Amino acid sequence: MSISHSVFVTGGTGNIGSAIVQELIAHSYQVKGLCKTAQSAHKATQLGATAVMGSLCEPQSWLSTLADCRAIIHTACTFDAQMGETDAALMRAIADQAMTRSTPLIVIYTAGCWTYGSHDAVITETTPKYSVADFRWMLDNQAWLRDKENIDLRVVSPANVVREEEHYLPPILSWELQRCGHPVLPQGEAQTWSLVERKNLAELYRLVLERGKSGEEYIGSAEHRAPLASLLRQLSEQPIECGQAALWAEQYGSWTEGYALQQVFSSEKAMRELGWQPRLFLPPSV
Template identity: 40%
Template sequence: MRVFVLGGTGSVGTAIVRELIHRGHDVHGLARSDVSAQKLAGLGATALSGDIASPGQWIGTLPRIDAIVHAAGDFSPAMGEIDRRLLDVLLPALAAQPNKPRFIYTGGCWLFGATGDDVATEDTPFRPLAAFAWMVPNLQRVRDAPGIDGIVIHPAMVFEPTGGVFRRFACDARERTAVRVVESEAVRWPLVHSEDLATLYALALERAPSRSSYIGAAIEGLAVGRIARALAKRFHTPQQAPQIISTDDIAAELGEWARGRALDQRLSGAKARRELGWMPKHLDPEADIAAAPE
């Protein structure tokens, strides 16, 4: 398939582009800079110059495609409005394509709110973090749009041994006397490695029914204290016990979106395993951290 990827140079998008090319797909990606274009070319993808914030400037150059993966976004206060304007332009253009394209839209685990000991599934009602409430009508719009096959993936917290959602912990472990965690060591995060998540996107692209949705959680929920302590041990941080900071502190430092770091969640990826044959490989983050290079 010819697949157009939005956000193909981000940490998740890069893994998706790499996986799609490995599986033989013809991948095109949006690049808002020469550096991004060079990165896409280095992965084996074809770059289309443009920015998601100005879709009218590049939508006319969009080639014939069979599918699109939307993994783009930032954490600015304008992200909801940017996404809405993007869909205003993109959905009619996709509906006008010769073939009915597939559209994989990225939701997120923070749309389900705090679950506590309950395990959220695709049937669990949304209780979104306020900073991401805009995503609910947008993903419903994609799933219901005529002329496309809309599919939604809700990634868990995406990690790499010292990157992704672990990057901040790793920086603290290297540079501070203690690793900071929000609210409590006992807060649980559902997790998925970027490579496993990329495989899920590829499987959804190839196999998922129209209007379906999948939670990309390889690990239902792991206490953040275990992650922080594993990184403190790996990088010989002076204080092995985490430093607890408040939700207000993290929001003041990073933005309102960062309140999601305090959500105690458990999410199930069973549907993706059952229906798509998804088999995540990275199921022991602590072991991955212990083996990470310094």
């Protein structure tokens, strides 16, 4: 297998990463996945990837495996108090490793829709970013990496990612339904989120790898105004409890302030430049 078809994926057994691994393998790529545990390594192998043992916190133990890879797709995050610092150290290590290469390393960096903050207008890649505090580091680390020699940086910014197997309900709404016994929303029943199904999103990552341009960002959103109350009513007849954003912060952490943002995303750039096709999954009645 040539280097042009070898890709390294962090978070390759996670929600987004596992779909990316399957998408790449289905298109004849050789995939290596970073695995912290034996359980993760087993899952990576089952997906068809080569498991590379290591962690985000100690990249020096596995960075040499990037030497025969065309790209690294970065979807992993430690989601702890040091997640920004860990990511920054990883980007520095990747940049150092890239200097030893004869060809640029493609780095596909996963940003979050919450890095944009709230906006009244539809959000595109040119919209100013007013990130929630907990994820400001995503913007800082991208900016640092963007002008590094021998790095071909491309950014994917997914909307809220859902799974077909979970009735397209955003995970935190499922968690709250189980925890409270009734549906819960951070704001009111009219609230909408932009959503994208993870396998459809994986197609976007592959297209960014194959057709994306250096330094460019691509938003991945399919259902731009998904009505959360309607999604919840498909799973529960109980009344919806609204205005729970503050309690979510206490229960899960301050990062959940992102769920209260006013956001509607557009994927016109990804469609126009890459040929990505967002797949709608909600019936017209929802």
